[in-house]
Amino acid sequence: MRQKISLVFLILITSCGLFFSPTLRSAEEAPATILPLSSLAIPESLGKIQERFNGQGDRTVIQIQDVHAHATAQENIAAIVDHLRSVCGIKTVALEGAWTSTGLPQSRAIPTSREKQLLARSLLNEDLLSGPLYAGILSPLPIQFVGVEDPALYERNREIFLEHLAAEPEIREKLAAYAARLQDQRKADWAAELFSFGEAYWQFQDTADLGKYFSALLKNADAQRTDFPDLDQVVLVREIMRLEKAASRERLETEIKHLLREYKNTSWNFEELLRSGNISSEKYGIYPEIKKFRQLLALRDKVSLVDLTGQVDTLTSRVLEKLIKRPEEAALWSRTERFSLAKRVLLLKAVPSNLKAIEKGKTVLETELQGAELSDAWKLSMEFYDCVQKRDEIFFDRIMNDPALRGPVAIVTGGFHTDGLSQKLRKAGVSYITIMPDLGTGPSNEQLYIKRMQGTRADSQTLSELRNATAWVDERFEIAYKILLQTKNVLKAVAAFLGERVSVSDSEKASSLRKTGEVFRQGPKDSSISVAPLRESEFMSQSHEAQLGTVRSWLEKARNNREKILLLSQASTLKRMLPDKAVPDLVAAIVQNNDTLVLVQDAPLTEIPEQLLAPRGMERFDVKDVDTLIKTPKFQRLAKKHPFVIMKDGYRSETYVVLPEIPVSLVLYRVVALNPDLCRAVQNPEFLALLQSLVTEILGQELSQKAA
Numbered sequence: 001m002r003q004k005i006s007l008v009f010l011i012l013i014t015s016c017g018l019f020f021s022p023t024l025r026s027a028e029e030a031p032a033t034i035l036p037l038s039s040l041a042i043p044e045s046l047g048k049i050q051e052r053f054n055g056q057g058d059r060t061v062i063q064i065q066d067v068h069a070h071a072t073a074q075e076n077i078a079a080i081v082d083h084l085r086s087v088c089g090i091k092t093v094a095l096e097g098a099w100t101s102t103g104l105p106q107s108r109a110i111p112t113s114r115e116k117q118l119l120a121r122s123l124l125n126e127d128l129l130s131g132p133l134y135a136g137i138l139s140p141l142p143i144q145f146v147g148v149e150d151p152a153l154y155e156r157n158r159e160i161f162l163e164h165l166a167a168e169p170e171i172r173e174k175l176a177a178y179a180a181r182l183q184d185q186r187k188a189d190w191a192a193e194l195f196s197f198g199e200a201y202w203q204f205q206d207t208a209d210l211g212k213y214f215s216a217l218l219k220n221a222d223a224q225r226t227d228f229p230d231l232d233q234v235v236l237v238r239e240i241m242r243l244e245k246a247a248s249r250e251r252l253e254t255e256i257k258h259l260l261r262e263y264k265n266t267s268w269n270f271e272e273l274l275r276s277g278n279i280s281s282e283k284y285g286i287y288p289e290i291k292k293f294r295q296l297l298a299l300r301d302k303v304s305l306v307d308l309t310g311q312v313d314t315l316t317s318r319v320l321e322k323l324i325k326r327p328e329e330a331a332l333w334s335r336t337e338r339f340s341l342a343k344r345v346l347l348l349k350a351v352p353s354n355l356k357a358i359e360k361g362k363t364v365l366e367t368e369l370q371g372a373e374l375s376d377a378w379k380l381s382m383e384f385y386d387c388v389q390k391r392d393e394i395f396f397d398r399i400m401n402d403p404a405l406r407g408p409v410a411i412v413t414g415g416f417h418t419d420g421l422s423q424k425l426r427k428a429g430v431s432y433i434t435i436m437p438d439l440g441t442g443p444s445n446e447q448l449y450i451k452r453m454q455g456t457r458a459d460s461q462t463l464s465e466l467r468n469a470t471a472w473v474d475e476r477f478e479i480a481y482k483i484l485l486q487t488k489n490v491l492k493a494v495a496a497f498l499g500e501r502v503s504v505s506d507s508e509k510a511s512s513l514r515k516t517g518e519v520f521r522q523g524p525k526d527s528s529i530s531v532a533p534l535r536e537s538e539f540m541s542q543s544h545e546a547q548l549g550t551v552r553s554w555l556e557k558a559r560n561n562r563e564k565i566l567l568l569s570q571a572s573t574l575k576r577m578l579p580d581k582a583v584p585d586l587v588a589a590i591v592q593n594n595d596t597l598v599l600v601q602d603a604p605l606t607e608i609p610e611q612l613l614a615p616r617g618m619e620r621f622d623v624k625d626v627d628t629l630i631k632t633p634k635f636q637r638l639a640k641k642h643p644f645v646i647m648k649d650g651y652r653s654e655t656y657v658v659l660p661e662i663p664v665s666l667v668l669y670r671v672v673a674l675n676p677d678l679c680r681a682v683q684n685p686e687f688l689a690l691l692q693s694l695v696t697e698i699l700g701q702e703l704s705q706k707a708a
Contacts, residue, residue: 034087034088034089034631035087035088035268035272035276036088036276037060037062037088037408037431037433038054038060038275039268039272039275039276039277040062040084040087040088040272040275040433041269041270041271041272041275042080042083042435043083043269044438045076045438046076046079046080046083046437046438047076047080047435047436047437047438048435048436048438049433049434049435049436050065050305050434050435050436051303051304051305051422051432051433051434052301052432052433052434053304053422053425053426053431053432053433054431055425055426055428055429055430055431055432056429056430056431057429057430057431059407059408059430059431060408060430060431060432060433061399061408061409061410061411061421061425061430061431061432061433062084062090062408062409062410062411062432062433062435063410063411063413063418063421063422063432063433063434063435064077064080064081064410064411064412064413064435064437065412065413065414065415065418065434065435065436065437066096066412066413066414067414067437067439068414069127070439071124071125071127072437072438072439072440073131073437073438073439073440074124074127074130074131074134075124075131075134076131076437076438077130077131077132077135077412077437078124078131078132078134078135079135080435080437081093081131081132081135081136081143081410081412082135082138082139084410085135085139085141085143086139086140086141086633086636087268087272087633088408089408090408090409090410091141091142091143091144092143092144092145092146092404092405092407092409092410093132093136093143093144093145093146093409093410093411093412094145094146094147094148094395094398094399094405094409094410094411094412095130095132095145095146095147095148095411095412095470096148096149096395096411096412096413096414096417097147097149097154098145098146098147098148098149098469098470098471099147099148099149099150099151099154100147100470100471101144101145101146101147101404101470102144102145102470102471102473102474103136103142103143103144103145104133104136104137104143104145104473104474104477105474105655106474106475106477106478107137107473107474107477107478107481108136108137108139108142108655109676109679109680110477110478110481110676110679111563111643111673111674111676111679112138112140112639112640112641112642112643113563113643115481115484115485116137116138116481117138118484118490119477119480119481119484119490119493119494119497120134120137120138120477121134122490122493122494123477123480123494123497126494128494128497128498129469129473130412130469131412131437132145132412133145133469133470133473137477138640139640140630140635140636140639140640141630141631141636142655144404145470146398146402146404146405147470148394148395148398148399148402148405148411149391149394150391150394153387153390153391153394154391156387157384157387157388157391160380160383160384160387161348161384163380164348164377164380164381164384167376167377167380168347170377171346171347171374171377172347174372174373174374174377175343175346175347175372175374177372178339178372178374179339179343182332182335182336182339185332186198186332186336189328189329189332190329190332191323191325193223193323194323194324194329197216197220197319197320197323198333198336200213200216200217201213201316202336202340205337205340205341205344206340206343206344208351210308210309210312213312214237214312215241217312217315217316217319218238220319220323221315221318221319224319224322224323225322226315226318226319226322228311228314228315228318231311231314231315232311233303233304233307233308233311234308234311234312234315236299236302236303237303237308239299240296240299240300240303243292243295243296243299244296247289247292247293247296248289251289252289252290252292252293255287255288255289255290256270256290258287259279259283259287259290262283263278271297274290274293274294274297275297305422305434306422306423306426309353320333334361335368338358338361338364338365338368339368341354341357341358341365342358342365342368342369342374342378345358345378345381345382345385346374346377346378346381348381348384350385350416351415351416351419352389352416352419352420352423353419355385355389366378388416388417388420389420391417392417392420392421392424395411395413395417395421396421396424396425399411399421399425400428400430418434422434476496476497476498476499477497478676479496479497480493480494480496480497481493481676483496483502483504486504487502487504492504536681536684536687539681539687540686540687540690547690547694548694548697548698551671551691551694551695551698552698554671554675554678555667555671555695555698557671557674558670558671558674559593559670561670561674562594563642563643563674564594564595564596564641564642565595565596565642565643565644565645565669565670565673565674566595566596566598566638566639566642566643566644566645567590567595567596567597567598567644567645567647567666567669568598568599568626568629568630568644568645568646568647568648569597569598569599569600569626569646569647569648569661570599570600570602570626570648571599571600571601571602571603571608571612571620572602572603573647573648573661574587574597574599574612575603575607575608575609575612576661577661577662577663578609578611578612580663582663582699582703583663583666584611586663586666586667587611587612587666588611589666589667590617590666591616591617591618593670594617595617595670596617596618596619596638596642597612597617597618597619598619598621598629598635598638598644599612599618599619599620599621600621600623600624600625600626600628600629601620601621601622601623602624602625619635619638621634621635626646626648626651630656643673643674644656644673645657645658645659645669645672645673646658646659647659647660647661647665647666647669648661649661657669657672657673657679657682659672659682659688660692662692664692664695664696664699665692667695667699668691668692668695671695678691
């Protein structure tokens, strides 16, 4: 539901911009290593880590704050989820607003292509695909999404939201009148210093921008000679600010560039490299600014938002003791503070600490709201937050007890839920890291959010239906993708994704089917085209001649398609296959076709035949096996751009296409990779054996024709 984002406080980043996190680059590839979550850092362009809490045990929960209907935030959430999967090995993501689970098998089986990326991006931009699911569809590694909602409670929360939405214009009008009366009283009754400090404080209450208010608070504390050595978090943050001010970003960036030249290629960013402990202590001696930056990171990790905000309240009270001279001023301050808290609740922008603060003066506040004719609105708003907090309990219970969410997981929720879960995890002693995605310069699309909640948008989908996309997005994406291939019209594809009927001409169908290899002939003289998707049973029941005709069309399509394909295997495998007289030409054809052989270098280069030492078309990885190769950052970057097939005897995978170590696979890999239906069909051993036999027969016929 719609809550304002919780406190955003990262002085290290926001005040001096020292958070410089380039991805490491090198010509060589280091073996893949899963980054410990204790070393996790988010590139500044994607977001900020708000808080790290070290609890008991080995488990860590990654909390990502969701910002609904905000295109930039969703894009960055997608990138954060991808970073967590590829760098930290986080395989499971829990979702607010969803109550089913999926690994997106159908959409992930679609080979990487410009069309697939275009469709996914269009759906993301239209807010029809959330950031996490966008990441899941395009990720080369599987991600499991688990909904953590109770559907009945979620829908009840939505109903209350819509009821509040209808009353909101009247609520805002009454709040504005109440605020104006309080403002007039403060101007008339308060001294200039108290009034100025109060304005900064109320702005902080409205915006939750603790970084900005903190500077004003310290300035007033110094002016009023207010001591705070006992407030360790305030002292800590003041020290961080001092060190940042004394640091030189220019020198730091120069040192970083020099340092990174000494390290091999990895997907870890600069801060993750620092946190990993891979930089020797001797290195810090020649890089003084990096050493200072490392010290700043250590200090920042000691900042606790919960403790800091409590101490900020304490220091605010001490400053007020100096500024408030009369009982009337104190009474007006308390009344204004109660109003500020009530305003956040009444506009559904509260955080858990606001609800807790209200309890102290609840009776007085309710009397004041009754005088402002806001009692009914107050009751409705509190019912809304009661529902939200019950959902928090369900989220926490799922994280702690659901077998599908064991081990390290990420959870994507709105700001209120993030704060609520932080409190519960802290109390339970579970480590967590809270990440806020970067929002760029654009605001959320508030009107789109409201229309979704009301169900009045043209696509007739409520936010509930969209956020529970785990139930249907996988199937719809595949349908939309096929429409895009047929029509080359992304608007039609989006319409198909939304469940609308989309017209496709016969010529578009025929053209697409020829390209995707789904055309087959019913007999040698029959040239009719079937527009139905490939069905294994139908194909296997056709006559031998019909099957040969279909496979020939697939081979023709594969040869004419210029899309790059990756074939994964082992150097020893290719070396063993080379004595077959057909293999050298097939290997050469792979390179000539602009495809890439990706090989586990499991044999010394001195023992590799000359045919496998081509200067182009080969990517060698010094890793122990195919599993490790797939996890390397360099390969993951390749896999995001190009579809791939694995050629390895005995290898088992529910995610990737696997072919045996036989010569025909050096042709078949391209046919399979370019056809989503074939990607699934070859999981059937009987179908794969038939396909191998047909391709072998066709290649033999072609060879005979060339010889003649």
